[in-house]
Amino acid sequence: MAVRVQSEDFDVGAELARLSAGTHAVGAVASFIGLVRESPGDVPLRALTLEHYPGMTERQLGAIEAEARRRWPLEAVLIVHRVGRLQPGERIVLVAAASRHRNAAFDACRFLVDRLKARAPFWKLEETATGSRWLEAGADDQRAAARWDGD
Amino acid sequence: MKLLYFAWVRTAIGLAEERLTPPPGVRDVAGLLEWLKTRGPGHAAALAEPAAVRVAVNQDYARPDQPVAPGDEVALFPPVTGG
Numbered sequence: 001m002a003v004r005v006q007s008e009d010f011d012v013g014a015e016l017a018r019l020s021a022g023t024h025a026v027g028a029v030a031s032f033i034g035l036v037r038e039s040p041g042d043v044p045l046r047a048l049t050l051e052h053y054p055g056m057t058e059r060q061l062g063a064i065e066a067e068a069r070r071r072w073p074l075e076a077v078l079i080v081h082r083v084g085r086l087q088p089g090e091r092i093v094l095v096a097a098a099s100r101h102r103n104a105a106f107d108a109c110r111f112l113v114d115r116l117k118a119r120a121p122f123w124k125l126e127e128t129a130t131g132s133r134w135l136e137a138g139a140d141d142q143r144a145a146a147r148w149d150g151d
Numbered sequence: 152m153k154l155l156y157f158a159w160v161r162t163a164i165g166l167a168e169e170r171l172t173p174p175p176g177v178r179d180v181a182g183l184l185e186w187l188k189t190r191g192p193g194h195a196a197a198l199a200e201p202a203a204v205r206v207a208v209n210q211d212y213a214r215p216d217q218p219v220a221p222g223d224e225v226a227l228f229p230p231v232t233g234g
Contacts, residue, residue: 014181015209034234050233053157056210065166081233093234115234121207122233124170137230 001129002077003061005052007084012092019076019098026075026083030105031096032113043128050083050092053121064115068097071111072104079112081122111148118145152221156197157228160204163197172221180206181215183225184229198200204231 012033020026039045065077076098086092095116097108124135154169161167177186184206188198198204206213207226210216 051158052233053155053207053210053228056207056226059210117234119212119231120162120233121157121228121231123229124232125158134162134229135232137232141234 001064002079003040003058004080005054005057005083006080007082009082009091012091012094014026015078015080015094016096019096019149021076023075025100026098027100028102028105029096029098029112030102030109031094032109033091034095034113036088036090036092039126039128043130045088045126045128047085047087047127049085049125049127050081050091051123052081052083052124056121060120061116064112064119067115068108068112072097072099072108074099074104074108077112081116081120083122086128092100103120114141114144114148117141153224154217155224156228157226159229160197160227164191164193166193173219178218179215180208180213180217180219180225183219184215184227187227203229 016029016031019029036048061079068077074097078096080094082092095109095112097105099105118141126133126135152171152173154171156164156167173183173186177183184201188195195226204227208217208219209224
């Protein structure tokens with residue numbers, strides 16, 4: 001399956017190798033890995049908890065994949081997104097696009113990430129020594145997603 | 152109607168899910184939010200600023216004028232922050 005939501009970590013090498021397994025049509029695989037980063041302020045991040053809307057998440061990710069396939073000639077698409085409590089440094093998400101040529105793979109990968117961040121129903125709860133708070137959506141993410149709307 | 156709440160909408164309301172029967176006057180998303188506000192202090196707090204809440208009807212994003220029906224699954228949540 002090209003879209004997965006799971007609590008366990010994923011093996012980046014194995015996941016990417018699978019995108020071109022059994023075919024010689026793939027000339028390019030572009031990928032993005034999102035990680036839990038430390039907080040910029042004085043209070044260290046203890047953990048990040050990812051909540052999602054089961055059902056709608058898979059539905060939205062499937063729609064995002066279908067839209068990418070309409071826009072670019074893709075041989076394979078992969079989105080793996082983790083949920084649950086993650087420590088700083090842990091992987092959150094893997095997005096990859098495989099195509100015959102690099103431009104389609106690069107562009108589709110960027111599109112998939114931008115759309116996922118704007119539309120897939122996931123929420124991050126930041127946990128520090130002083131308490132927990134839900135992260136607010138950034139205007140940058142909406143702008144990044146909006147730049148694909150006019151195409 | 153099945154209502155689902157996520158992230159700070161869930162913590163403000165104090166419930167992840169509830170089944171409600173809105174009055175017949177509730178016909179669309181905007182009307183549903185107005186009615187939900189009257190359900191209790193948690194609901195009122197979560198919906199104090201309706202523009203801060205995103206709504207999905209049957210797992211697709213919905214606008215304020217989208218109709219809602221008794222059998223629908225309606226979810227309320229903040230703007231998403233995944234990835």
